[in-house]
Amino acid sequence: MATDASASSSPASALGENVQAEARVKKTRVVSARMSIPQRLKNIWTNRELLRNLISTEIKVKYKGSALGLLWSMVSPAMTLIIYYVVFGVILKNSIPHFVIYLFSGLLLWNFFNLGVQSATGIIVARSGIVKKVAFPREILVLSCIGTAGVFLFFQSLVLIIFMVVLGVAPDWQLLPLWFLTLFIVALLASALGIALSAINVYMRDMAHLIEVILAAWFWACPIVYSFWTQLHARFHHAWESWLYFANPMAPLVLTSQRVIYNAPYVHLTSAGNKGEQILPPWRATTYISWNVELLVVSSLLLWIALVIFGRLEGNFAEEL
Amino acid sequence: MGDVAISIQDVSKHFRLYHERGTSLKERLVKVRTSRYDELWALSQVSLDIEEGQTIGILGHNGSGKSTLLKCICGVLQPTSGQIVVQGTLAGLLELGAGFQPELSGRDNVFLNGSMLGLSRTEIENVFDDIIKFSELEQFIDNQVKFYSSGMYVRLGFAIAVNVDPDILVIDEVLAVGDERFQRKCMDKIREFQEKNKTIVFVTQSAEQVRQICDSTLVLKNGHSIAFGEPGHAIRTFRETLLEGPDGVGGTVIDDADPNAERVIEFEPDSHEQPIQILDVVLSYPDDASNAYLKSGDPLSVRVAYQAENDIDDVIFSLTIVEPKGETLLSTSTEQMGLHFDVKTGKGAMEFAFQSWPLLDGLYKGSVGIQSRKGGVMYDWKEDVVNIEVLYDGKSGGLLNLPISGSFTTGNLNERGQ
Numbered sequence: 001m002a003t004d005a006s007a008s009s010s011p012a013s014a015l016g017e018n019v020q021a022e023a024r025v026k027k028t029r030v031v032s033a034r035m036s037i038p039q040r041l042k043n044i045w046t047n048r049e050l051l052r053n054l055i056s057t058e059i060k061v062k063y064k065g066s067a068l069g070l071l072w073s074m075v076s077p078a079m080t081l082i083i084y085y086v087v088f089g090v091i092l093k094n095s096i097p098h099f100v101i102y103l104f105s106g107l108l109l110w111n112f113f114n115l116g117v118q119s120a121t122g123i124i125v126a127r128s129g130i131v132k133k134v135a136f137p138r139e140i141l142v143l144s145c146i147g148t149a150g151v152f153l154f155f156q157s158l159v160l161i162i163f164m165v166v167l168g169v170a171p172d173w174q175l176l177p178l179w180f181l182t183l184f185i186v187a188l189l190a191s192a193l194g195i196a197l198s199a200i201n202v203y204m205r206d207m208a209h210l211i212e213v214i215l216a217a218w219f220w221a222c223p224i225v226y227s228f229w230t231q232l233h234a235r236f237h238h239a240w241e242s243w244l245y246f247a248n249p250m251a252p253l254v255l256t257s258q259r260v261i262y263n264a265p266y267v268h269l270t271s272a273g274n275k276g277e278q279i280l281p282p283w284r285a286t287t288y289i290s291w292n293v294e295l296l297v298v299s300s301l302l303l304w305i306a307l308v309i310f311g312r313l314e315g316n317f318a319e320e321l
Numbered sequence: 322m323g324d325v326a327i328s329i330q331d332v333s334k335h336f337r338l339y340h341e342r343g344t345s346l347k348e349r350l351v352k353v354r355t356s357r358y359d360e361l362w363a364l365s366q367v368s369l370d371i372e373e374g375q376t377i378g379i380l381g382h383n384g385s386g387k388s389t390l391l392k393c394i395c396g397v398l399q400p401t402s403g404q405i406v407v408q409g410t411l412a413g414l415l416e417l418g419a420g421f422q423p424e425l426s427g428r429d430n431v432f433l434n435g436s437m438l439g440l441s442r443t444e445i446e447n448v449f450d451d452i453i454k455f456s457e458l459e460q461f462i463d464n465q466v467k468f469y470s471s472g473m474y475v476r477l478g479f480a481i482a483v484n485v486d487p488d489i490l491v492i493d494e495v496l497a498v499g500d501e502r503f504q505r506k507c508m509d510k511i512r513e514f515q516e517k518n519k520t521i522v523f524v525t526q527s528a529e530q531v532r533q534i535c536d537s538t539l540v541l542k543n544g545h546s547i548a549f550g551e552p553g554h555a556i557r558t559f560r561e562t563l564l565e566g567p568d569g570v571g572g573t574v575i576d577d578a579d580p581n582a583e584r585v586i587e588f589e590p591d592s593h594e595q596p597i598q599i600l601d602v603v604l605s606y607p608d609d610a611s612n613a614y615l616k617s618g619d620p621l622s623v624r625v626a627y628q629a630e631n632d633i634d635d636v637i638f639s640l641t642i643v644e645p646k647g648e649t650l651l652s653t654s655t656e657q658m659g660l661h662f663d664v665k666t667g668k669g670a671m672e673f674a675f676q677s678w679p680l681l682d683g684l685y686k687g688s689v690g691i692q693s694r695k696g697g698v699m700y701d702w703k704e705d706v707v708n709i710e711v712l713y714d715g716k717s718g719g720l721l722n723l724p725i726s727g728s729f730t731t732g733n734l735n736e737r738g739q
Contacts, residue, residue, distance in 0.1 A: 030406050050436040057433055061424045133419035134437050135396035315399040318392065319336055 037307050043137040050136060054144035059151055073152045074159050077111050084225050096227060096279055098262070101169045104160050105261035106224035106254040109182070111156065113190050113250060114215050116149035120194025121201050122208040128321035138314055139307070142194045146187055153183070160261070172263040175285055179260040181292050182253050188299035189249060196306040199313040202320050221245070222254045229281045249298065252291045255281065259288055324408060326489055326520040327371040327394060332403035334364040334389050334544075363389040364400070365544045373408070373488075374518040376511075378531040378552065380559045381541035387524045388493060390541065391415065394522060395491055409488030409520070412438055416493065417478030423467035427458055427477060430466050434481045448484045455506075456480035476503060483510050490514055492523040508534070528556045528682060529718045553714045556682070557614065560710060596633055597664060597691055597700045600626040602707055606678075617681055617713040617722045622674040625689050627701075633664045635694040638671045642709075644720065645683045656694060679722050682713040 044051075063069040081104060089099040096102050120142045124131060127141055164170070171179070201207035223232070228251070236242045246252060259280055338359040363386045371377050381387040392398040394405055395413035420437050421430050431452055435445035453462055456476040461469065469477070483490070490511075511534060514521055525531060531538050531552050538555035540548040548558035603624045606615045615621055625638055639654035655662060655671065662671070687707030691700045713722065 030404055047436070047439065049441050050433075050439075053433045053436045057422050057425060057429070060429070061422060064424050130420040130437070132397065133416040135413060136437055136439070318398050 035311060037304060037311075040137065040139065040307055040311065044139055044143065047137055047140050051140050051143055051147060054140065055147040055151065058144060058148045070155060073155050077107065077152075077156050078159065080111075081107060088225050094227075095230075097264075098167055098169055100163055101160075101167060102227075102258060102262045102279070103225060104163060105258045106222065108153065108156055108160060109186055109254055109257045110219060110222060110224055110250070112149050112153040112183070113186050114219070115152060116146040116187070116190035117193050117197070118211060118215060119149065120145035120190070121197040121211050123194075124198045124202050124317065125205065125208075125321065132318045132321055138317065139195055139310060142198050143191060145194060146190050149190070150187065164261075170263065171261050172259065175260045175263075175288070178285075178289060178292060179257060181296070182256045182260075185292060185295050185299050186250075186253055188296070188303055192299060192302035192306040194306075195303070196309045199310045199317075202313065202317055218248070218250065221248050222250045223258075224254055227279050228255060229278050233281070249295050252288075252295065256288050256292060259283075324373045325370045325406075326373040326375070326408050327369075327522065328406040328408075329367055329369040329371075329390075329394070330404050330406070332364055332367050332390070332393060332400040332405060333362060334386070334393060334398065335401040336361040336363050362544050364393070364541075366403070367541075367544070367546045368403075369539060369546065369549060371520060371522065373520055374515075375536045376515055376521040376534055377523070378535040378538040378555075379522065379524045379541060380526070380528070380531060380538055380555060381524075384543075385541040386544040387541050388415075389544075391491055391493055391522065391524055407489065410439070411489040411491060412482050412485055412487035413491040414479065414482045414493060415491075417475045417482075419478070421466050421474065421478070424465060426464060427462040427466055427469070430477070431462075431481055434478070435485060438482065438485050438487075440485055444485075448486070452477075452480045452484045455484060455510075472503070479503075479507060479510075483507075483514070487519070489520040489522070492521070494524055494526065528559065531556060532682075532713070532716055533718050553712070557712055560614070560712070595700045596631055597627055597629040597636065599689065599691060599701045599703055600628050600668065602626075602689055602703065604707060604709065614710045614712040615678055617711050617715075618677050618679070620674070620676055621678045621709070622672050623687065623689070623707055624670050624672040625691075626668065626670040627664070627691060628668050629664045629666050631666050633693070636662055636664045636700075637692050637694050638662070638673075639690045639692065640673050641688045642707075643686050643688075643705075644680070645685070650680070650685070678709075678711065680711055681717070681720055681722050682711045685709040685711065 059070070063072060066072060068075075081100065084103055084107070085100055088094055089096075089103075123141045123145050124138060131138060131141075197207050197211055226232070228245075232245070233242075236245070262280065264279060338361055367386075367390060379387045379390065389398060391413070392415065393400050394407065395411065395415060397413070397415065420434055422433060425433065431449060432442065432445050435448075436442075453459055456473075456479075458473060458477055461473065466474065466477075511521060515534070521534075523530075535552045537550060538548075538552045538559075539546060540555050540559045548555045603626070604615075604621065605624065606621045607619050623640060637654045637656045640651070641649060641653075642651040644650050653673075685708075686705045687709065688702065688704045689706060690702040692698060692702075693700065715722075
């Protein structure tokens with residue numbers, strides 16, 4: 001079995017130098033059954049232009065011919081938001097003040113993750129036409145799904161900002177950079193999951209349906225519409241319960257987002273003398289930061305594993321599709 | 322001659338052809354042991370070095386592995402074992418317009434497709450006008466691609482691929498599409514590539530294209546490389562495998578031990594009702610003992626042997642030759658040639674002799690017949706019994722090998738009566 005140890009670059013990077021005509025150095029590309037992970041990452045990087053185009057294509061095509069266009073990307077999450085707000089905030093009357101912001105700060109993250117993973121899982125099968133005919137790093141297709149979800153995230157963030165301004169809620173400005181790290185970790189996680197699942201889905205088409213079901217359950221495993229601290233924490237009597245809950249990497253990420261955006265570890269109820277209720281865990285900022293750093297390492301590792309899986313399975317894509 | 326542009330090293334590709342493959346989890350679990358498949362080596366240890374600036378044609382039947390090899394070179398498929406080292410940038414045209422997004426305009430698709438071939442935005446902008454000019458789609462470039470005709474689709478696809486200026490161009494059988502004028506344009510572009518010392522690899526089934534533009538030709542059969550070298554030799558090998566049939570059992574028509582087998586066609590007299598019957602038809606041409614091919618321009622004779630039950634006056638022998646597509650090239654008879662012949666009882670033969678065979682390569686078929694001049698009775702008729710395999714060593718294309726020479730004149734042309 002040959003290796004690509006000597007490979008130095010992809011066709012794309014060489015093409016990039018094509019403009020310099022005669023003086024250019026010929027790049028070597030090796031087609032073999034194995035490609036190292038750094039090489040894969042490099043190929044993805046050299047094809048970033050394609051990634052950009054795929055994302056913009058996806059968005060253009062999705063809203064082609066619709067009058068409201070991108071506004072629709074806000075309508076659907078806004079509807080979810082309204083439903084949860086009405087059900088949990090008005091009908092079931094929870095005690096979380098500014099429930100909309102609380103809800104939105106978690107939902108935003110979840111929508112990004114959910115849309116990214118779900119569309120990525122089916123993407124290799126859906127785009128079999130080009131997978132069979134054009135050579136480019138196939139991971140780009142998956143990343144384009146995550147990227148598209150990221151664009152929607154951006155527009156939903158705008159809606160969130162409007163809500164915050166209207167309701168007069170300020171984020172924790174000092175921790176705001178952490179929020180972007182959190183988003184990045186979610187993107188890494190979604191990419192890892194998407195890359196692995198999209199490859200597996202080529203061989204087992206159930207994956208796309210399975211992940212739909214799993215994501216539906218996963219949503220409730222995250223403290224988005226309920227408060228972890230007030231409604232769950234007290235009920236955990238054993239360490240393993242808590243451990244299990246936080247085995248879900250999305251849980252601490254959602255908590256981080258709420259900590260930064262909702263920014264109200266203590267809520268003082270109006271009645272005098274009340275100590276106030278904790279909505280968010282009363283952890284220090286450093287706790288959140290270390291959570292995130294740990295998750296950054298874990299999700300990078302997962303991405304690496306996903307790329308290995310993808311590399312193993314990718315060889316037969318063109319035959320299986 | 323120069324560096325090796327593509328080095329194919331011992332490349333094999335293995336496929337499993339499943340019978341009713343289960344793609345769902347349940348089916349996988351239930352039928353984990355029972356899933357039946359055939360093993361297929363689409364490529365077996367193909368090794369080949371393609372030098373920079375060469376144009377390589379890959380000839381082979383359907384299923385011989387040529388597209389698989391091309392996909393491996395492009396990187397769409399990974400070889401099961403072995404490796405391919407590509408020096409320089411490569412643009413693969415496995416399918417023109419693959420990756421076009423029908424909902425987008427032609428303009429957006431140029432950028433999408435260009436980046437798929439590895440170009441940055443500015444690089445695409447630099448060649449954008451060339452692409453539009455080449456594709457001749459100026460007025461439609463802002464229309465959605467879904468409204469394009471298939472010809473427009475292909476034109477845009479080819480225009481993008483050739484204008485990204487790769488070092489190596491890999492083309493699957495895509496040159497067969499488009500109208501004739503565009504095809505010629507494509508061929509011109511390919512020649513331009515050749516002049517720029519670019520490497521071209523293309524798959525075709527047309528021996529004519531190979532002869533016209535290739536420096537070397539690879540012939541694949543059942544995944545094995547069976548010939549690599551100058552086109553004439555490779556085409557000959559390809560023809561031989563063609564006669565053997567795609568299943569590769571071989572030897573049904575040409576028997577190696579007897580090179581005459583194909584050229585001598587004998588018939589069992591099927592009844593004695595006809596007073597005269599064809600016994601056999603023999604083709605003869607120079608070197609026919611060692612060569613299964615008639616070289617274009619060489620003489621050829623077709624000898625029709627007959628057996629007559631009784632004396633018959635005024636017998637006509639006729640010969641019809643059709644070209645590969647079925648058009649009649651020649652339909653003649655002894656009568657039309659002004660020959661009179663009275664047959665005596667017993668055996669005899671009539672020979673049609675061509676001083677030179679003026680057609681370019683291909684498989685020509687002939688039919689022979691014997692009939693009476695009076696009353697037009699058809700005594701015997703053998704349809705398509707003559708198979709004339711013609712090989713042409715030159716580079717010209719077309720149908721006819723017309724005797725032609727060229728000369729150059731420089732300086733004052735007035736003497737020629739301008």
